[in-house]
Amino acid sequence: MVSNLFESELSGGGLFKDASVLSPHYVPDRLPHRKSEISQIIRIIGPILRETKPNNVFVYGKTGTGKTAVIRHVTRELKRVVDDPDKNKKNVKVECVYMNCRVGYNSKYQVLLKILEDESLNRQGYEKKPMEDRGKKGKLSGLSPTELYERLKVFVEANNLNLVVVLDEVDMIKDADDLLYILTRINDEISSGSVSIMGISNKFSFKDVLDSRSKSTLCEEELVFKPYHANQLKSILTQRLRLGFKKGVIASSSVGLISAYGAQTNGDARYALRLLKKAGELAQGSGHKRITVDDVKSAKVKVEEDITFEIISTLPEHQQIVLYSIAQTLIRGSAYKRLDASPEAVLFSGEVYEAYERVCTQLNVKSRTMRWFREYLNDLEMLGLLTLTVSGKGVRGNTSLIRLGNPPEEVKKIVSESLGLT
DNA sequence: CCTCCACAGGAAGCGCAGGAGT
DNA sequence: ACTCCTGCGCTTCCTGTGGAGG
Numbered sequence: 001m002v003s004n005l006f007e008s009e010l011s012g013g014g015l016f017k018d019a020s021v022l023s024p025h026y027v028p029d030r031l032p033h034r035k036s037e038i039s040q041i042i043r044i045i046g047p048i049l050r051e052t053k054p055n056n057v058f059v060y061g062k063t064g065t066g067k068t069a070v071i072r073h074v075t076r077e078l079k080r081v082v083d084d085p086d087k088n089k090k091n092v093k094v095e096c097v098y099m100n101c102r103v104g105y106n107s108k109y110q111v112l113l114k115i116l117e118d119e120s121l122n123r124q125g126y127e128k129k130p131m132e133d134r135g136k137k138g139k140l141s142g143l144s145p146t147e148l149y150e151r152l153k154v155f156v157e158a159n160n161l162n163l164v165v166v167l168d169e170v171d172m173i174k175d176a177d178d179l180l181y182i183l184t185r186i187n188d189e190i191s192s193g194s195v196s197i198m199g200i201s202n203k204f205s206f207k208d209v210l211d212s213r214s215k216s217t218l219c220e221e222e223l224v225f226k227p228y229h230a231n232q233l234k235s236i237l238t239q240r241l242r243l244g245f246k247k248g249v250i251a252s253s254s255v256g257l258i259s260a261y262g263a264q265t266n267g268d269a270r271y272a273l274r275l276l277k278k279a280g281e282l283a284q285g286s287g288h289k290r291i292t293v294d295d296v297k298s299a300k301v302k303v304e305e306d307i308t309f310e311i312i313s314t315l316p317e318h319q320q321i322v323l324y325s326i327a328q329t330l331i332r333g334s335a336y337k338r339l340d341a342s343p344e345a346v347l348f349s350g351e352v353y354e355a356y357e358r359v360c361t362q363l364n365v366k367s368r369t370m371r372w373f374r375e376y377l378n379d380l381e382m383l384g385l386l387t388l389t390v391s392g393k394g395v396r397g398n399t400s401l402i403r404l405g406n407p408p409e410e411v412k413k414i415v416s417e418s419l420g421l422t
Numbered sequence: 423c424c425t426c427c428a429c430a431g432g433a434a435g436c437g438c439a440g441g442a443g444t
Numbered sequence: 445a446c447t448c449c450t451g452c453g454c455t456t457c458c459t460g461t462g463g464a465g466g
Contacts, residue, residue: 109441145442174451350428369455374430390430391463397428398462 014246015284015291021243022277024270027072032239033232034066037225041074044221045196048162049081051092053187053194058170058218060201061225064268067200068168070225072098075166093159093193095120098166106172108179112148115165116155127158149182157190170199170218171206180214227267233259236269237276245280250291254279257296271303278303308406311383313418318368322376323385324415325355327408345408348391349377349400363421377402385411 020026031038045054059067075096081087082094097118099105105114115121156163165183173179186195199218207215228236237255258279262272279299283291312320329352330345353373360367368376377400380386384405391399404411415421 107441348428349430368453370429371431371456372454375454378431391428393463395428396462396464397426398460399429 015249015280015288016244017246018244019277019280021240022273022280024273027069027076028239028243030239031066031069031073032235033228034070034225037066037070037223038074040223041070042077045074045078045164045198048078048094048164048194048196049088049092051090051160051162051194053162054164054196055220056184056197056199056218057221057223058199058201058207059223059225060204060206062227062266062268063202064262064266064270064272065225065227066269067202067225071166071168071198071200075164078164093161094164095161096164096166097121098168100168101172102169106174108173108175108182109145109148111165111167111173111179112145112152112182115163116148116151121155121161126155126161149186152195153186153190156186156193156195160192162193163195164198165195166198166200168200169202171201171203177211177214180210180217184217228262228269229267230256230259230263233262233267233269233272237272240273240276244277249280249283249289251293254291254293254296257293261296261300274303275299305410308410309414311385312411312414315383317365317419318372319376319380320415320419321359321363321365322352322356322373323380323404323411324419324421325359326352326386326402326404327412327415328359329355330404330408331412345403347402348395349374349402352402363419374400 021028041057041059044057048054059071061067075098078094079096082092085091095118097115097120099111099114101111105111155161167173170176180197183195183197197218207219210218234255237258241250241255258272258275261275262268265271275296279291279295282299282302283295286295288295312323315323326347329347353370356373357367377386377388381388386405387403388400389403391397391401395401
């Protein structure tokens, strides 16, 4: 596949012009259908150019609604203005530090560390750079949280800096209350400069786990990003098509289909772009001159398999074993008699637990107790990998009936691959 | 109607790892 | 470097719950 792509590139027959614009990390210069969100963020953050501390913002919305893209876009524009001496005559100092809290920055300590180690704070022209008096290792780790706090405070004040901290996936931070308190307290203790926070989350419930003080701190301003609908997705796709593909390689009916699939998936633009990219790859791989509707359809199947694979293969071992046991029991056929009322394949939690114990013995792994097995089932249901229903009439006692969300053969294959089974 | 069955899920406690405080 | 603390994954124990069967 990869070599295929290279060959097409060499022969100049590829469909892609620049595949990187289809990556989920790419932020285009123009963000369609997010004008009002952009101007709201600008209104909120704007006062920073007059050296007034902007309000903290909390942004939420489902995945693929452009939250991160909008914030990154605005901070990039802000930086552009600040760095332009003609526009920034008063030489206001502004820095934006972005981090995704899911990957490694999930505690207040890690976040503070990341801010201090960020290259934008350690470049030329700043006083008392946080990394200045560190040892040869060039790392700040090893310092206490209070020390980190002091350093940040001193740095912000000494440079009269207006710092914006962007916390993407802020719900992943374990001690979010502490962190928010600490970051805002800096403003009370310094006479020049400021620290403000932009929190991004796709969990609507995140606000509820904060204590009321942190809530009012972070949510001085709130913004909700609505899912894109199909024709909005279509124009997003069209924009990326122009940037990423050569001219005329896709029919508008194909674009329409991708948009429709995207709209079905909670208006997720990231998903739609992934479909577009995959469809392009498939078309190119099979030597098509254009991306056909069939390419899009098979791309959907492929992308969904990929997503299922990503979810399952990152699951803890025992949850994977549970899935495997369910799949295997379904393939072999249930030992118990099926419910007449339901034609679909349904299993009893008891028989699945027995299968799970057998698989564990087979793998030479110690099995968990029934109690924990039930927790696994609930977790897997949360992830949409299976559905549980309570047993009604015709079943003895009070049991969960288990239905697998994906074809058992596919699940079995994925788990086998992931756990290295035969 | 009562008892038993086959579970669900709460509560408490245990061992462990990693982080914080000294 | 050392101990203390805390969160996490898990087990043990226990109380419900709802239908089957006598």
